[in-house]
Amino acid sequence: AQSVTQPDIHITVSEGASLELRCNYSYGATPYLFWYVQSPGQGLQLLLKYFSGDTLVQGIKGFEAEFKRSQSSFNLRKPSVHWSDAAEYFCAVAPYNNNDMRFGAGTRLTVKP
Amino acid sequence: DAGVTQSPTHLIKTRGQQVTLRCSPKSGHDTVSWYQQALGQGPQFIFQYYEEEERQRGNFPDRFSGHQFPNYSSELNVNALLLGDSALYLCASTFGQGEGETQYFGPGTRLLVL
Numbered sequence: 001a002q003s004v005t006q007p008d009i010h011i012t013v014s015e016g017a018s019l020e021l022r023c024n025y026s027y028g029a030t031p032y033l034f035w036y037v038q039s040p041g042q043g044l045q046l047l048l049k050y051f052s053g054d055t056l057v058q059g060i061k062g063f064e065a066e067f068k069r070s071q072s073s074f075n076l077r078k079p080s081v082h083w084s085d086a087a088e089y090f091c092a093v094a095p096y097n098n099n100d101m102r103f104g105a106g107t108r109l110t111v112k113p
Numbered sequence: 114d115a116g117v118t119q120s121p122t123h124l125i126k127t128r129g130q131q132v133t134l135r136c137s138p139k140s141g142h143d144t145v146s147w148y149q150q151a152l153g154q155g156p157q158f159i160f161q162y163y164e165e166e167e168r169q170r171g172n173f174p175d176r177f178s179g180h181q182f183p184n185y186s187s188e189l190n191v192n193a194l195l196l197g198d199s200a201l202y203l204c205a206s207t208f209g210q211g212e213g214e215t216q217y218f219g220p221g222t223r224l225l226v227l
Contacts, residue, residue, distance in 0.1 A: 004155075036218075043117070043203065043218035044156070051212055090155050098207045098216040099146070100169045103155030 002027040004093050006104035013081050014112045021076040021107050023091030033074040034092040034101065035065055044090065050074065051097065061085070086111045115140065117206050117219035125225045126194050134189045134222045138206030144168075145187040146216070147179060148203040156203055162187055163209075191224075199226045 036044040048059025094101040148156035158171035162181035
């Protein structure tokens with residue numbers, strides 16, 4: 001069965017510092033992988049996704065993620081965090097694009113001034 | 114261009130009652146998925162509708178049912194409500210399953226079961 005683990009429940013970084021959010025997945029084949037962001041009172045917004053090709057994926061808002069098959073990981077990174085990045089971040093895996101998606105429990109990001 | 118809209122925004126029900134939540138997909142989208150997000154958890158996939166048929170279903174009991182109308186809007190029905198059904202219910206829409214397509218989420222309906 002497919003599953004997603006986000007080991008960090010809560011992360012605090014200073015504004016301007018770099019960020020890495022961890023995501024590990026369990027799936028028999030190469031799945032579709034996603035990162036979403038959820039701000040308070042807002043719906044989920046897609047940051048980026050991977051399904052094939054270049055393992056380094058660029059997304060919106062300056063985010064990128066790297067797919068590492070050997071480690072079953074899909075970590076999200078940003079070189080310099082802005083205060084507006086404070087939100088909940090979810091990693092997700094799916095056997096098909098946009099169908100039967102399984103989400104991790106999320107990582108809450110706090111940004112210190 | 115309106116995105117995904119959901120109604121109502123909030124709802125309070127008592128145990129044993131039935132509830133219907135509604136979703137209008139983003140313009141041009143024909144596929145609707147429903148998710149349940151309990152407090153402090155990630156969303157859980159309930160089911161997906163395409164061409165008025167349930168195409169895929171997650172691990173939810175038959176108390177959870179849905180419908181998709183010819184205009185692609187959708188309803189989620191939950192019967193015999195339990196306290197554990199209290200959650201944020203998210204609707205998401207997309208156009209087909211092409212690899213280039215993006216799924217858009219609505220703001221959700223927050224259901225409280227007392």
